[in-house]
Amino acid sequence: MYTFAEENYIKAIFKIAEREQNSVGTNAIAKVMSTSAASVSDMLRKLSDKGLIHYEKYKGVTLTHDGSRLATQLIRKHRLWEVFLVDKLKFRWDQVHDIAEELEHINSDELIRRLDVFLGSPKFDPHGDPIPNAQGKFTLRNQVTLTDLQLEQQGVLVGVKEHTTPFLEYLNELKIGLGTHMKIIKINAFDESITIIINQSQKHNISKKTAANLQVKVVK
């Protein structure tokens, strides 16, 4: 059994490794965990002792098989609980992250097995992120960020990269959610913002930063 702190570190390492590819540094972990590099160093030694990470001083870390399995199971639990909160308890997608962050540490395989069945074995969470199966495998999907679309191209929103409340609330205001249809009608050279039409009706101008956080499936 692992402590909450250990589990949170493993999740952080997994997430950094996902985007950085190579081995994960102490400072990067400290930033994600909002703590000091010294504290991270302490914890890395413990995680290494428990066989969750490969760790060589000054050389960064990678997850072991056990560490990787723990990470994907935590992500599985987090995302299943988010589906529960949105689908069953009718929370909005911008309200569920923090609660799921607590629920993911509940310790019962049987609970997750039954929750999965109860929810109809969903493959994606309310933010469009894939839910790994019990073996840790993620469902892949053809998707690009909105910034990859050319003028006049169209897409349907299938995911968001940011999960922060301010960002999701901003999308709520724009009436943009999963499934929203988008068409690029202008790309502004000056500030790289783009103008889109959502659901064939409303016109919006959004920043490059916003567009870079929207994942869409291209429609012909």
Next chain:
Amino acid sequence: MYTFAEENYIKAIFKIAEREQNSVGTNAIAKVMSTSAASVSDMLRKLSDKGLIHYEKYKGVTLTHDGSRLATQLIRKHRLWEVFLVDKLKFRWDQVHDIAEELEHINSDELIRRLDVFLGSPKFDPHGDPIPNAQGKFTLRNQVTLTDLQLEQQGVLVGVKEHTTPFLEYLNELKIGLGTHMKIIKINAFDESITIIINQSQKHNISKKTAANLQVKVVK
């Protein structure tokens, strides 16, 4: 915000006070918490500092208003989660205690408010225990233990005092659950066991200890 340990102590004190009436001693808490009296002493000082208990050295403790509210809210959360596990996830009543013990520490009033609505605002949990409302008030009910019934009297099972897996599994074997109809057909003077007929069909002989843990509503 309180730690898991603090919350568990408060629950323990509440439960002991419920049956003991007067102020709660260090040893009694140590027994329930499966820890040493020394550790309890340490914690009582902390709980007192936080305003959750009235504490005078060597004199035992009582819950303050805040402590009492915390205890009832924990019980509310525990019992609502048990209803969820049994009604929605189809766990048996003997499987849910430990999981609810973890879930009760999840921290979100909105979550509990919505869970309550989702479950249809149940008034009793899967063991027949009353679920306090958001204000901490319990629904009372006319009930007696099976040992209080006279020969030929009848009752319907509305609750169990013990929540341990062995006891609940024993009841499962006997096909006794909430709602089961029982009629006393023999009271054995020798060992104080009683013979009952359940649901007008099956005959069982049960010990006084078992009977004392069954709470029934008398039917005429």
Next chain:
DNA sequence: GTTTATTTTTAGATTTGTCTAAATTATGAA
């Protein structure tokens, strides 16, 4: 009303996770 026995508290240590400050190792630039 002493004297046991029980209950409760204190003292001192340990573990987990954290911190700041200082030392060490690695890296990048001239």
Next chain:
DNA sequence: TTCATAATTTAGACAAATCTAAAAATAAAC
């Protein structure tokens, strides 16, 4: 290649929750 900077680790300390052993206070027994 050496020097400065950045990244990382060590040292030492702290708070939370626990422990064992010993001391103090209360209750019970005679």
